[in-house]
Amino acid sequence: MKSAFNLRTIVVALVVAGLVLLPVYSALTGKVFILTMFTRIIILALAAASLNLIMGYGGMMSFGHAAYLGIGGYAVGILAFEGIGSGFIQWPVALIASALFALVIGALSLRTRGVYFIMITLAFAQMAYYIASSLSRYGADDGLTIYKRSNFGGLIDLSNRTQFYYVCLACLLGGIYLIWRIVNSRFGLVVQGVRSNEQRMQAIGFHANRYRLVCFVISGTICGLAGALLANNTDFVSPAVMYWTRSGDLMVMVILGGMGTLFGPVIGAIVFLLLEELLSQITEYWAMIMGPLLLLIVLFARGGIMGLLARFSRG
Amino acid sequence: MLVVVEQMLNGLQFGLLLFLLAAGLTLVFGIMDFVNLAHGSLYMMGAYFAATFVAWTGNFILGCVMALGATLLLGILLEFVALRHLYNRDHLDHVLATFGLILFFNDAVRLIWGPAGLALPLPSWLTVPVQILPGVNYPAYRLSIIAVALLVAALLYVVVMRTRIGMLIRAGASNREMIGALGINIKLLFTLVFGLGAALAGLAGLMQAPILTVQIGMGENILILAFVIIVIGGIGSIRGAFMAAIFVGMIDTLGRAFLPDLLRKVLSSTAASTAAPAMSSMLIYLLMAIVLVVRPEGLFPAAKR
Amino acid sequence: MAEHLLRVENLMRRFGGLVATDNLSLEVVTGELHAIIGPNGAGKTTLISQLTGQLMPNSGAIHFAGQDITTLPSYKRSGLGLARSFQITSLLRDFTAADNVALAAQAHAGHSYRFWGNARKEAPLREAAHAALARVGLAKRADVPVSELSHGEQRELELAVALATKPKLLLLDEPMAGLGVTESQRMVALLKELRKEVTIVLVEHDMEAVFALADRITVLVYGRVIACGKPDEIRNNDEVKRAYLGDQHAVTRHG
Numbered sequence: 001m002k003s004a005f006n007l008r009t010i011v012v013a014l015v016v017a018g019l020v021l022l023p024v025y026s027a028l029t030g031k032v033f034i035l036t037m038f039t040r041i042i043i044l045a046l047a048a049a050s051l052n053l054i055m056g057y058g059g060m061m062s063f064g065h066a067a068y069l070g071i072g073g074y075a076v077g078i079l080a081f082e083g084i085g086s087g088f089i090q091w092p093v094a095l096i097a098s099a100l101f102a103l104v105i106g107a108l109s110l111r112t113r114g115v116y117f118i119m120i121t122l123a124f125a126q127m128a129y130y131i132a133s134s135l136s137r138y139g140a141d142d143g144l145t146i147y148k149r150s151n152f153g154g155l156i157d158l159s160n161r162t163q164f165y166y167v168c169l170a171c172l173l174g175g176i177y178l179i180w181r182i183v184n185s186r187f188g189l190v191v192q193g194v195r196s197n198e199q200r201m202q203a204i205g206f207h208a209n210r211y212r213l214v215c216f217v218i219s220g221t222i223c224g225l226a227g228a229l230l231a232n233n234t235d236f237v238s239p240a241v242m243y244w245t246r247s248g249d250l251m252v253m254v255i256l257g258g259m260g261t262l263f264g265p266v267i268g269a270i271v272f273l274l275l276e277e278l279l280s281q282i283t284e285y286w287a288m289i290m291g292p293l294l295l296l297i298v299l300f301a302r303g304g305i306m307g308l309l310a311r312f313s314r315g
Numbered sequence: 316m317l318v319v320v321e322q323m324l325n326g327l328q329f330g331l332l333l334f335l336l337a338a339g340l341t342l343v344f345g346i347m348d349f350v351n352l353a354h355g356s357l358y359m360m361g362a363y364f365a366a367t368f369v370a371w372t373g374n375f376i377l378g379c380v381m382a383l384g385a386t387l388l389l390g391i392l393l394e395f396v397a398l399r400h401l402y403n404r405d406h407l408d409h410v411l412a413t414f415g416l417i418l419f420f421n422d423a424v425r426l427i428w429g430p431a432g433l434a435l436p437l438p439s440w441l442t443v444p445v446q447i448l449p450g451v452n453y454p455a456y457r458l459s460i461i462a463v464a465l466l467v468a469a470l471l472y473v474v475v476m477r478t479r480i481g482m483l484i485r486a487g488a489s490n491r492e493m494i495g496a497l498g499i500n501i502k503l504l505f506t507l508v509f510g511l512g513a514a515l516a517g518l519a520g521l522m523q524a525p526i527l528t529v530q531i532g533m534g535e536n537i538l539i540l541a542f543v544i545i546v547i548g549g550i551g552s553i554r555g556a557f558m559a560a561i562f563v564g565m566i567d568t569l570g571r572a573f574l575p576d577l578l579r580k581v582l583s584s585t586a587a588s589t590a591a592p593a594m595s596s597m598l599i600y601l602l603m604a605i606v607l608v609v610r611p612e613g614l615f616p617a618a619k620r
Numbered sequence: 621m622a623e624h625l626l627r628v629e630n631l632m633r634r635f636g637g638l639v640a641t642d643n644l645s646l647e648v649v650t651g652e653l654h655a656i657i658g659p660n661g662a663g664k665t666t667l668i669s670q671l672t673g674q675l676m677p678n679s680g681a682i683h684f685a686g687q688d689i690t691t692l693p694s695y696k697r698s699g700l701g702l703a704r705s706f707q708i709t710s711l712l713r714d715f716t717a718a719d720n721v722a723l724a725a726q727a728h729a730g731h732s733y734r735f736w737g738n739a740r741k742e743a744p745l746r747e748a749a750h751a752a753l754a755r756v757g758l759a760k761r762a763d764v765p766v767s768e769l770s771h772g773e774q775r776e777l778e779l780a781v782a783l784a785t786k787p788k789l790l791l792l793d794e795p796m797a798g799l800g801v802t803e804s805q806r807m808v809a810l811l812k813e814l815r816k817e818v819t820i821v822l823v824e825h826d827m828e829a830v831f832a833l834a835d836r837i838t839v840l841v842y843g844r845v846i847a848c849g850k851p852d853e854i855r856n857n858d859e860v861k862r863a864y865l866g867d868q869h870a871v872t873r874h875g
Contacts, residue, residue, distance in 0.1 A: 061407050108604050111611045115350050115406045115550070119542040120607065126539050127600040134593035186732040186739040193723050196712040203672060203706075204785055205698030205727035214733065244539065248414045255411055287422040294415025295397055298408045 007313035008306060012263045015270070019169055023162045035161055041273045042168045043229045046175050048253040048265035050222035053179050055251070056260030057188065058215045059195030063118045064105070064125025065250050068098045068220045070132055070242030072227020077144040077237040087150030087158070091228050098224025099217050101128070106216035110209050125247055132239040143238025150232055158232055168229050172266070175222050180262055182218065191215045256297060258306025267305050317451050322572045323565070324447075328457050330564020331464035335519035336537060337544040337556040338471060339512025345551025346484055347505050349398065350406050352413035354516050354541070355534030356420035357393075361386045361517025362524040362533065363424060366433040375438045382521050383514055390513020394506050402505070421531050432530035435521075460522050467518065468557060475553055484508060540567075543599055547606045549613030558615060563599055570595035624683075625650040625789055625819050626671070631680035633666060633843075640666040641677065642843035648789065653811075653820045655830045658840035664823045665707060667840070668793050671821075672704045673697045685788060698727065701788035705778040705795060707823075711766045717777050718762040721749035724784035752780040756810060772803035779810065789819045796826045808832060831855070839863075 019042065026035040047069055054060040075094035084090065109120040138144045149158040158164045182188045193201045194208045201208050231237040240246075249272070257268025275293075279286030301308060340354050364385045369378030393416070401412055437456055444452035475481035483504060520534065527533065544563050548555025574595045578587035606614060626648035633641035640663045648654045658664055669675035671682060673694035682690045689697055712720050719740070725748035726732055726739065739745065753759050756776040761769060769777065775795055782790055795811070796804050808829050814820065815833070824830050830837065831851050838848045839860050847857045854860055 055407075061410070063410065108607055111607055115344070116546060116611070118350070118406060118410060119546050120603070123539060123543050123546070123600050123603060126536075127597055130596035131593050134590075134596070136588075181738075182735050184738045184740065185736055186726055186734040186742075188735075189719070189723055189726070189739050190732045193712050193715065196714055197710055199674065200706070200710050200712060201723075202694045203674070203698060203704055204724040204781060205695050206732065207693075207695045211732070218735075244535070245414075245417075248410075251407075252411060252414070255407070285422045285426050287418040288426065291415040291417070291419030291422070294418070295412045298404070298412040298415070299400060 008261075008263075008309050011267070011309060015263070015267060016173070023165055027162075032161070035165055037273075037277065039161075039165050039168055039233055040230075041270055042165075042172050043226050043233060044250070044253065044273065045266040045269035046168075046172045046229070047223050047226040048250050048257070048269045049172070049176055049179060050219045050226065051250050052254045052259060052261075052265040053182070053222070054216055054219040055254055056264070057183055057195065058191045058212060058219075060110075060212060060216060061114075061118050061251075062109075062121040062216075062219075063244070063247050063251065064121035064123075064128075065219075065223055066242045066244070066246035067101065067105075067125035067128040068223035069227040069230055069246065070128060070237070070239065071098045071101055072224035072229075073231035073237035073241055074132060074135075074138070074144070074227075075224075076150060076228045076231040077146050078138055080146050080148060080150075081138060081144060085148050085151045087152045090150045091225070094224050094228040095221050098227065099221040102217045102220025103213070106213045106220075110212050110216065122244055122247070125242060126244060129239050129242045129244070132242065139238070141239060143236055143240070146231060146235045146237065149235065150228070164232065168233070171225060171229060175225070176262060176266070178222070183262070187211065187214070252294060254304075256304050258304030261304075261306040264304055264306045271305065318572070320448065320451055321453060322569055324453055324457065324461070325572075326565035326568035327561065328461050328464075328564070329568050330561035331461060331468070332519045332523055333537070333540055333544055333564050334468060334557050334560035335464060335515045335522075337541040337548070337560050338468075338553055339515040340538075340541050341545045341548070341551055341553065341556045342484065342508055343512045344545070346508050347402055349402060350409040350413070351398070351512075352410060352538065353393070353416035353420065354512065355538030356417050357386055357390055357513045357516040357534070358520035358523075358537065359420065359424065359529075359531070359534035360389055361520030362435070362529040363428060363433065364517070365521035365524050366435040366529045367428075369435060375441070379521050383517055386517025386520075387510050387514040390517075391506055391510040393513070394509040398509065399502065399505065417535070424531050430531065432528035435524040435529055437525045441525075456525060463518075463522065467515070471515075471553065480504075480507070540599065543603050545613075547603055547613055549616035552613070552615045555613055555615030559613075563602070566598055566602060567595070570598045574598075623650050624648065625685060626821070627683040628671070629681045629683070631667075631670060631682070632678045633663075633670060633675065634678055640843050641670065641680075644680070644840075644843065644845055646838055646845065646848070648819060648821055649836075650819055652835040653815045653822060653833055655822045655824060655834035655837045656840060657824065657827070657830055657837060661842075662840040663843035664840060665793060666843070668704065668791055668821075668823060671791055672702060698785060701786070702791070703782040703785045703787035703789070704791040705775075705782050705793060707793040707797060711774060711777060711781070713767045714765065716763050716765050717753060717758055717769065717773075717780075718746065718749045720766060720777060721752050721780050721784045722746060724781045725749055725752070728785050748784055749780075752784040753777075755783060755814075756780045757806070772799055772806070775799060775803070775807065776810070779814070783814070783818075787818060789821065790814070791821045791823075793823050794825060795822070796824060796829055804829065 019038070022038055023035055026032060047065065051062065051065045054062055072094040075097050076090045079090045079093060105121065105124045109117055109124065112120055133141050152158070156163050156167060158167065190201065190206055190211045194206070194211060198208050230241065253268035253272045254265045255268070256272055257266065258264030276286065276290065279289050283289070303310070336354065336358055340351065343349050343351050361382055364382035365379050368381040369375050372378050372381070397412070401409055441456040441459065443455050445455045445458055447453045475484055540563065544559045545556055547563070548559030575587060575591035578591050582590065624647045628644060628646040631641050631644040644667065656664055656667065666675065670677050673692055677690065681688060684697070684700060684702055687700065689700065712723070722745045725745050729745065750759060750762060753762050756779050758773060758776055758780060761773060766774065766777065779795065796807055799807060804826065811820070811833055822830065822833065834851055836849060837851055837854045839846050839854060841863050846863055847854055847860045849857070
């Protein structure tokens, strides 16, 4: 047990150190694309970490998590389009809009369990997708170009690649710290208790669904932040960011890294997106390899990479 | 008035197609407790097979029959190679594994048939309009879709309600341990049911093919509609799937056809043309949300497990 | 006359055509240990589930501590001081014994919408948990995950969890089920201690235990009360003998 913990800790520490030092490497070697690529990875890792909060700790298998990426992104995009460029307005709006969406979707979806829940969250995310596709003022299907990134006065300049990278990394590490606190708090224990045995939690006096809903909203809000970052990263937002395959990608990242582990989703996101990058360099038809790979992961690598690390160091 | 009749028939036709897709999904889920996202891929494969075989043989009916057989075989192969190892896993594993299959199928199709869509041209005898009411013409092909789908629905009903295998399927949907206890070869039964579901999906795909283009990803949006249908109808219930499919087909079609005009009466025309497409795509999900609030198990839940 | 802590009036519950609880009335006096017995299928678990709110009655009323709780959801009943142990052990398997009990204590120590502090380091919760564990003799097993506890220990943990909610009334659904002889004896000794502190409703198949512990016994057959009284009265009741105690030996052997 002890050594498993250590190996995992070492891997996590190396990954975090690598992420912190990456801009230095990029500057020294002049490989700008690495910085750009990892900015995207970090943002999606934040989204995956937020999904892990409800999926890994809360037992809620949401298949519509990409909706918040879109909502956060559109909050930034629409406000920018309407001439409100301040990040102090854009980002809070992105968070609040995501929270409200999560509240409504969660209140409805949490009436159901299991596979119904998976399908309902999927359907609601598709609904958000169709709404975005019909926003003709904001580009409809073609999406909306963001000509100026969120403006934080003289504080930080998001159009500076390195600064933006560190903002994203700070959001990721901050998000994970927040999730860590939540998971170990009174609230977090209740949520995990409900995942383990809802009837029991109800019998000892907890209104299970209310805790679930609050957790669902927190998760959606964090993902909304990732959405705002993503829109700034691509200078563009389109319905495609909330297409259901994107929700599937997020689920894969969580499972691949290790569901219910703090850093699992980060490692999952890095591995998944690097693999995607690598395979797409080898062949145009990379998904033909990625698809069966997923099947193999499901069949043979339960517990994800974190689980493997634990098993490996136990011998 | 004529437009209304035509759109109602369109709605019925779309609803019946949705039923073919949803029936397979709900059977597989009901009896095997397996969530198959790749069901939409089988629908797509049905359409691609049909386009290929029809072009190859030059005979529409023969090509379609071959495509049906090919989808059935593909379904059985899929079940045999991959999916049967997942039955004892939880739903999340099902979702992920079949999500992987979707990725695979989409790119496999792109590799084999290219990124551009295919067309499946109809033979001339299916393109003639048929007079169904005095002064109302309706395309023969759409009528034949309605006929075929109704026939299949009736067959399915007879098989499920009247035959020994149907009894096993129903028993399996309500109590899986029981069929095991009866000494039935569950593996074989599961493979058969999965193959049946695949064939139904393929049939829906190949019948839809001449109306829309055959293209990558065509199975995904309609798969989500099929999910909505089985949630509304109650998972595992064929009857529920039928009712909900017709309902959803009608609402979707009529909503798209008439909502813009209706909105134009209350809103300015630009506002109406903006809101209408969004609202008509949302109608279905709204309906689902209402059903969930009122009856979380769906409108026609299968017998209690 | 002692006051009634729990009063059940004309409770009815049907499952389709089957009447599981048939016009059932029952009173539990503060401080007593009230046993409910009956052959298999007499509707004992159905009754418990209605008392705790997992199942709603078709008609009738349940009063607890002077309040009508007939339609109250289960988490609110727990807040009023009604605790249950489950027949089939249903602890949080991936949590430790102490976590299980601490969560129960937490449920009754203010709201749990606290997102920041580490709940496992909250001294009052941990102390309450350890006190309850010590009460049932599990102090040394506090940090063992539930999945690694023996069946008997899980039963004792069930009790600790129920105790940690500081209940006024403890509903125990077959606490002896599946226990060996020594484990059963320990459980009886434990219940003898607990009854001094809390009112208990005990549903149990083990007749020896029931007659050793109970102040009063209610006999259910087919969802109806056919007798209610002191152990001696029940032992000598003709209807009970006819309907139930006739196969008492069979039942005891199975239990």
